[in-house]
Amino acid sequence: MNLPETGMTADELLAELARLTEHDLPVRGGQVTSYVYDTGRPEVHEAAARAYAAMLEVNCLDPTAFPSIVEMEKQVVGAVADLLGGGHGVFTSGGTESIMLAVKAARDAAGRDRPNLVLPVTAHPAFHKAAHYLGVEVRPVPVDLATFKADVRAVSEAMDEDTVLVVASAPSYPQGVIDPVGEIAAVAAEAGVLCHVDACVGGWLLPWLREAGADVPPFDLSVPGVTSLSCDLHKFGYAPKGASVVLFADPAMRRRAYFASAAWPGYTIINATVQSSRSAGPLGGAWATLRALGREGYVALGKATLEAADRLRAGLAGIGGLRVLGSPESTLVAFTGDDVDVFTLADEARARGWFLQPQLSYAGIPANLHITVTGVTLAGVDAMLKVIAESAEAARRLGPPVVPDGLVELINGLDLDTLDDATFAELAASVGVDLRPGAGQPRMAVVNAVLDALPAELREAILVRFLSVIYS
Incomplete structure (x- = not known):
């Protein structure tokens, strides 16, 4: 029986929690290069945790019952809109939900019997998930295998009268490169099709990299033809999970994302998100994080991540047998091995206390390892490069993994x-x-x-x- 016969004290519960998390990867320190985002500023994370806890039991189901959530969401969504070209938004639980709402709004607005969406093969699987749930056909198109950016001509050729949405990434997660957003949005607009920019990773990063001196092309709602955009705050906004925003250029499209039902005798149902009851904890955590860091804090973190990413790319170029894929405009870095098995390298790095995220080969893109550079990475970039070099040498000696015959x-x-x-x-x-x-x-x-x-x-x-x- 999993339920204890008698209740446990807080100390007992925390001791049990410590046992359960014994084998978890660490969420602080930068040695886990995916899944978690660390500013390196413990006071910011503490402020967010306290705000999260304060809002934990507040239910976002009914904003008239808890007006605090309306004001906090307006402030959070407003901050995102101010940074990313305006628009009208919804606070969601993460990039997948933001993308789900964008696809729903596009599908409902178009009213096609057989809707489809066109996207590069590097677009996040959340679009495939949304399409699966919402009955939309996915039409993937290739990317340039030198730059890993979407092929604009292929996007244009894949569209037809049933296309309800075209997707561009800023950046795409696998190689951290920004698709030609302006060109894709232009061909979509010419065909009368909506265009969504997936800036879940880059939305709250690229503007700060631009301020730090990086060459970041236009990608947000200020680009003609871009009609919606997703931006995760639990990534480079450094808020607790799950926190994301989806923006729509047209407020009528935001209304398409909503769901209402009056076909029952119970309480009023009107939802801005896929979820109905949901804790306001993530909203409180995001609100607190944005305010704890402020513009100055995000600019400083942008400079630190940019410097760390530059040093990481240069360091990888100096390790024999390894090469960075593409020329990432963000602080996501993917590298492959010419004479080193990257999967073995990842195991060797993990044995040394570092997690590098394996990515499988697909659509002509080789298997590789992915590193998300965050605010804390700069302090440990030299240690990371040392581990990668040692792990590459060990992997070269071991050779590729032995797969049982047959x-x-x-x-x-x-x-x-x-x-x-x-x-x-x-x-x-x-x-x-x-x-x-x-x-x-x-x-x-x-x-x-x-x-x-x-x-x-x-x-x-x-x-x-x-x-x-x-x-x-």
Whole structure:
């Protein structure tokens, strides 16, 4: 039984929490180069945590019951709009929800029977998720394999009378490059199609990099033809998760994102987001973070991240066998190995206390490792480069992971729906993945090598089964 017979004290609960998080990656210090964003300023995170806790039990379901959430959301959304070309916005739980609302609004506004959206292969999977939920066809188009930027001609050719939305990224997550937003928005506008800029990563970063001297092309709602934009505040806004904003150039489009229902005898239903009841904690945390840092704080963090990213790219260029993919205009850096297996390198770095995020090959883009440079990275960039160099040398000696003979072919021929979770766990164990609770951080090189050898649809099926097993 998971529920204790008697209640636990706060001290007991925190002790149990410490045990449960024993094998978690650290959220502070910069040694985890994805998933978490650290300013290196503990007082800012403390202020956000206190505001989050203060608003924890406030319910955003009914703004007339809690007018504080209206004022706080106006201030947060207003700050984003002021920075990113104006517009009318909604505070959401994250980039996926912001994107979901943008796709919903575009679909509802167009009123097509068979709606589709056109996006580069580097666009975030949140668009695929939104399209899956909302019954919209996805039409992916290639990117230039030298720059990794969207091909404008391919975008134009993929559109038809049923296209409801075109997507550009600022930047795309995989290689940190900014798509040609102005050109994409122009071809969309010429065809009478809405254009969304996914600035979930860059929205609250690129303006500060520009102030720090970086050459950042126009990408926001000030660009003609851009009709909506998403910006996450729990990334380079450094707010607690989940905090994002979706902006619409036209207030009528924001209304398309809303949902209302009067077809029942209960309380009034009007939702600005996908969720109904939701804690105001994230809103409080975002509000506090923006105000605790202020413009001056974000400019300073922008300068620090820009310097750290420049030093990281230069350092990687000096490590034999490694090369940075593209010329990122942001502080996201992806690198691959010419004579070094990147999946083995990632395992070696993890063994040395650093997490580098593996990215599988796709659409002609090689397998690589991704690093998100944040405000705290500058203090540890030399240590990171030392670990990468050591890990690359170790990976070169070890060679690529050894995939059991016939395993890829076996998986290709499996009907995964016929396997129960126990059998799938045994299959995972055959490549060294221990899915038992408390097993700690696994070595993933073999798993990533197997996934990399599989087509995308089968990768997805394997990942679904993996998730099912670890939660069983």
